[in-house]
Amino acid sequence: MTLNTLVDHSNCEDCPIRHRAVCARCDADELIALEEIKYYRSFEAGQTIIWSGDQMNFVGSVVSGIATLTQTMEDGRTQMVGLLLPSDFVGRPGRDSAAYDVVATTDVVMCCFRKKPFEDLMNSTPHIAQRLLQMTLDELDAAREWMLVLGRKTAREKIASLLSIIARRDASVSQKGLSGPIVFDLPLTREAMADYLGLTLETVSRQISALKKDKVILLEGKRHVTVPDIGRLMEEAGDDADGGFLV
Amino acid sequence: MTLNTLVDHSNCEDCPIRHRAVCARCDADELIALEEIKYYRSFEAGQTIIWSGDQMNFVGSVVSGIATLTQTMEDGRTQMVGLLLPSDFVGRPGRDSAAYDVVATTDVVMCCFRKKPFEDLMNSTPHIAQRLLQMTLDELDAAREWMLVLGRKTAREKIASLLSIIARRDASVSQKGLSGPIVFDLPLTREAMADYLGLTLETVSRQISALKKDKVILLEGKRHVTVPDIGRLMEEAGDDADGGFLV
DNA sequence: CGGAACCTTGAGGTGTATCAATGCTTGTGG
DNA sequence: CCACAAGCATTGATACACCTCAAGGTTCCG
Incomplete structure (x- = not known):
């Protein structure tokens, strides 16, 4: 088996994406709550992390490596709709099936949270929701900039x-x-x-x-x-x- | 002058976009707070609502009519990056200059809030931030779906x-x-x-x-x-x- | 050494852009 | 009420950017 799941309550303070990820605004107590529910998963280059349409029972952040977000038409034409770099967030709170394929382009390590506990934590921790909103707005800008590239x-x-x-x-x-x-x-x-x-x-x-x-x-x-x-x-x-x- | 600004503390409960706009999750008290700071603006078909690069001192929702979000390159090539329908939100909290041109395609009525008071209210009213996150995630999905259209x-x-x-x-x-x-x-x-x-x-x-x-x-x-x-x-x-x- | 994955280059075809002319509506002023 | 212009849309002829199909090159690894 090439997939590796590690439960690791190591210190978020030392995390390389600490200042950019969805947890960026969290203070010490909030980080402790996140540490309680986090776990790491590793993926090899070429591996599909999530299949479009599948049940999504976790969300998470890319810690290292690069992954892609792609859509495929029935006849096989494919379009990449996002490039996931370290600190980028994967998954959508409030939705349970994945809308896109997520594929590891290089070896990838992700910091994951089961979806339900994460959603609960999000509701009780404004700092997480605030940061997620900011990141989503940035992604929306990036997607729109890319629309100009694709269209014109x-x-x-x-x-x-x-x-x-x-x-x-x-x-x-x-x-x-x-x-x-x-x-x-x-x-x-x-x-x-x-x-x-x-x-x-x-x-x-x-x-x-x-x-x-x-x-x-x-x-x-x-x-x-x-x-x-x-x-x-x-x-x-x-x-x-x-x-x-x-x- | 074709631009019309109305201060109107009319009842949000009767608003046609009440259940879909950024205020969708607000309860009665929260609506009252919003009513305090809201005002309406009207735009004629063809009028530019916001110029890219301009200072944005308000945010708001489209109440009626249709507007477009467009980007333009130096040589004049333009790409529409969003279609704004009633209940869609315009403006980005936490940013002060506009990234895109917003143009009224039909006559448009917007429900506006000055940016600063809205941001303050957003910080004290999780229901607004939650709804905005949800709407932004939906827009991101729409933008990504459009990337497939444009690219393939x-x-x-x-x-x-x-x-x-x-x-x-x-x-x-x-x-x-x-x-x-x-x-x-x-x-x-x-x-x-x-x-x-x-x-x-x-x-x-x-x-x-x-x-x-x-x-x-x-x-x-x-x-x-x-x-x-x-x-x-x-x-x-x-x-x-x-x-x-x-x- | 042989094969697989990835990349480069060439020749020819095609979908869309460009340039240009014309048609249809709508509104305005004589 | 007609003449005319302005804005929007349609259609045609031609050009060219990119795709498709095909062959061969490079690198890496068993």
Whole structure:
């Protein structure tokens, strides 16, 4: 069996996603209540965490790794509708069947809560509900930004948009700022990128090659990317490069 | 001046969106507190309610009419990212500049609250925050469903998807059920539909003509639509017609 | 070494965009 | 009451971005 469930009452204070996850606003007592009901689960790269339509008896946060949220049509066309990074929340309080497939793209560790106890705790702990509202509003903004990408951008702009988002997130995590070159590894296959961008994997491959030829990005192997000038990349994405990001 | 602001402490109990809006869960006392700070504003068809980037000093609910949420790129490409119907909420607590343009498509009446007093009330009234969370989660689901439409559906499927959504909403409002023909007026121009679907207005026009020729819909004039068989329309949309809707 | 997974590149086809002309409604002013 | 303009919609011809199908390359692992 590749699935691993650990009951672990380790200290939330030391958790790497403590300040960003659904528990971000909780104070010490509230964390203790959460620790009582939490447990960890691990998933291997490629594993499906949740099947669309299945009963959802838990909710939780991604602690490490990357997962995707995808929808599939009857004829097999698929569209990724969300990218789950560490601290992102999975599951919807008040609903019991899953609306999307959740798939681990890399190895993933999740901090889970059984749904019912979590809902009870949410009702008695405004800090959790407040934080969840804030996170949901952020996700809604991200989804709407992505609607512009899907609906109106060219293939080249779509690729540049995706790379720009990953590059900026990585720069903010590694605290390097946006003035120098940004280096990162692509966490997605060409096919997963295609599913995110509403393209075919061939088009993704061609456009990445084109951006490389034009020196917008440098590639070492298939996944290791260097962005020499994030402003240039954002121009290629059709975004306003002076939107207040480059302070 | 076409803009009309009315201070109106009329009874929330009689409000047409009482049971669906952000105040849906409020009890009598809470409604009184809301009545203290609410005011109505009217907008004419075509008027911009909020400009993207502007200071947002109020939030509110659509009481009647239809508004759109749109994003625009520097070169003028636009994508609609939301359709605001009666009871939908506008504005984001905790943010002070607007992220999108909000435009009245028909004449619109909104029930507004100044942002600060509303935020205060939200913190002291869990029922409001709870309802807002629920509504935001619903909007997120709708946005993700739309991502599939934008990313993976053909022009014909896109049109069918939009018509199917409007048709089903109208059927649910008029309590007619989904067994017989559904009749409604399109609340959007061809151009607005194109902006919603990530198409050009010419393609929208062609696909509507095609669906008409194939008897999937009947048209009287340019806006008055009859859907003889909603199941057929949902098939055209690529949706599973027996997804539990046709009970 | 052989196979599997992933990626790249090419050739040709197709769906939608673009450009352009025309039609239909509605409202306005002479 | 007609003439005209403005806004919205339809239809046609053509262009091109992206998809589809196909072959071959790279990397990794048993």
